[in-house]
Amino acid sequence: MRHLKNQEEEEDAEKFIAVAAAVARKATCVRARCGSIVVSDGEIIGKGFNSPAGHLESQRRCDFPKEGLHRKVTDKTCCIHAEQRAIFDALKNAPDKIEGATLYFTRIGKEDHMEKSGKPYCTICSKSALDIGIKEFVLWHEDGICAYDTAEYNLLSFDYQE
Ligand SMILES: [Zn+2]
Numbered sequence: 001m002r003h004l005k006n007q008e009e010e011e012d013a014e015k016f017i018a019v020a021a022a023v024a025r026k027a028t029c030v031r032a033r034c035g036s037i038v039v040s041d042g043e044i045i046g047k048g049f050n051s052p053a054g055h056l057e058s059q060r061r062c063d064f065p066k067e068g069l070h071r072k073v074t075d076k077t078c079c080i081h082a083e084q085r086a087i088f089d090a091l092k093n094a095p096d097k098i099e100g101a102t103l104y105f106t107r108i109g110k111e112d113h114m115e116k117s118g119k120p121y122c123t124i125c126s127k128s129a130l131d132i133g134i135k136e137f138v139l140w141h142e143d144g145i146c147a148y149d150t151a152e153y154n155l156l157s158f159d160y161q162e
């Protein structure tokens with residue numbers, strides 16, 4: 001993981017995270033509102049926000065308790081994740097540009113303000129980003145914007161402890 005120190009790189013990241021925040025405003029999950037974009041050579045090739053699978057109200061699980069889910073249920077979050085959507089979108093729009101691309105993620109809270117990200121923990125998204133060939137995963141932490149190599153991001157996500 002590296003903190004972005006180069007001013008130009010940092011300004012670009014701020015700009016892309018602001019786009020991800022704008023995408024997050026479309027989220028319809030009632031637990032959290034997140035946005036993500038995939039960027040290849042400065043071009044946005046995928047966007048995603050979290051909402052029920054297929055954008056279908058019939059699939060909404062936001063108010064369901066997770067505790068009753070069987071251990072074989074691999075993803076206990078209610079909605080499709082913003083990063084998953086951004087990856088699927090990039091696969092549709094520009095499959096030949098995903099290799100080496102960068103994924104940006106953010107979350108917005110009440111009043112639509114962007115919230116700083118905590119440590120990586122979602123192994124669904126970490127595995128997907130790594131497997132599809134995304135090079136870096138970028139988060140804005142309290143102490144600055146950080147870029148993670150996706151292989152490192154996946155290991156950190158599996159090591160997550162509260
Ligand atoms: Zn939800």
Ligand SMILES: [Zn+2]
Nearest residue numbers: 081122124125
């Ligand atoms: Zn995820």
